[in-house]
Amino acid sequence: MSDPYRTLGVSKDAPHAEIKRAFRKLARQYHPDRNPDDSAAEERFKAVQSAWEKLETPEKRRQFDEEQQMKQAFGGMGGMPGGMGGMGIDDLLRQFMGGGGRPQASPFAGQPRQTQPQTAKGADIAAPLDIDIERALEGGKVQFTHNRLVRCSECNARGCVHCTNLGVRRKKTRLTLNVPKGAKHGQQLKLPKMGNEHPTGEPGDLTVTLRIDAEEGRRWEGEHLIQEVAIPYSTLMLGGEVRVSTPAGKTVSVKVAAATRIGDRKRLPKMGYAGADLDIEFTLDEPESLTPSQQAALEALRDTGM
Numbered sequence: 001m002s003d004p005y006r007t008l009g010v011s012k013d014a015p016h017a018e019i020k021r022a023f024r025k026l027a028r029q030y031h032p033d034r035n036p037d038d039s040a041a042e043e044r045f046k047a048v049q050s051a052w053e054k055l056e057t058p059e060k061r062r063q064f065d066e067e068q069q070m071k072q073a074f075g076g077m078g079g080m081p082g083g084m085g086g087m088g089i090d091d092l093l094r095q096f097m098g099g100g101g102r103p104q105a106s107p108f109a110g111q112p113r114q115t116q117p118q119t120a121k122g123a124d125i126a127a128p129l130d131i132d133i134e135r136a137l138e139g140g141k142v143q144f145t146h147n148r149l150v151r152c153s154e155c156n157a158r159g160c161v162h163c164t165n166l167g168v169r170r171k172k173t174r175l176t177l178n179v180p181k182g183a184k185h186g187q188q189l190k191l192p193k194m195g196n197e198h199p200t201g202e203p204g205d206l207t208v209t210l211r212i213d214a215e216e217g218r219r220w221e222g223e224h225l226i227q228e229v230a231i232p233y234s235t236l237m238l239g240g241e242v243r244v245s246t247p248a249g250k251t252v253s254v255k256v257a258a259a260t261r262i263g264d265r266k267r268l269p270k271m272g273y274a275g276a277d278l279d280i281e282f283t284l285d286e287p288e289s290l291t292p293s294q295q296a297a298l299e300a301l302r303d304t305g306m
């Protein structure tokens, strides 16, 4: 199966808004209206659409990421017969409950403490949280909702029909996170005991990974912010100057060397997020249409063999 992140040209830790922008850009580029009778473009268009369908809501994306993680986990154990096919979420929950949950039906629910490992503990949960760049810069409180296993209140975690004898049930939990001022992309916030609860043992922990939306034309490579700067072909070839709006809201003038290539980078010290360096990456500013004088100039250029 193709990797939707790769198809859309985004990293696996990209915030949702960045993936959405990447999809829109590619969908425009390969749209059948723009590429009539071009089967290669049509294929790309379909691939882009199907990649987007896997990631289009945070919920779908989480599901996709979880499936990939589990496939990897089971792949490492020699694979599962029949793949993920017949496995329900409850089966998966049982496997991922850490200390094993309540394995037997209720007749045994009262007594067999000795069959539970001493270290019985609910599984830890890792979850991403998308925040915008202003919130990350300023820090502050952010609402966060996640699904976790909590002790079943119907049976006091002894196992009953409501919790399919697991002693725990899935429940949405809402909590408030304190995002530190100047939080980093990929920074992890650990919340002890906010992971899955266990019928008899301690709850697991919750680890939230921050994903910062750096806005249009910017993306993260690890902790490093990359900003695309579109320049005209003449500037690429002849060199010149270009105005750049930095994430800190400043506009700076940057020199472009002659014979610059698309994809070349330049580091602007301390111009990036929270005072870090900013790497700009030159791309081609492609006009949607040409003025008559641009048309004439290009035709003259063509006549020179360029």
Ligand SMILES: [Zn+2]
Pocket (backbone or CB within 6 Å): 152, 153, 154, 155, 156, 157, 158, 159, 160, 161, 162, 163, 164, 165, 167, 168
């Ligand atoms: Zn129950």
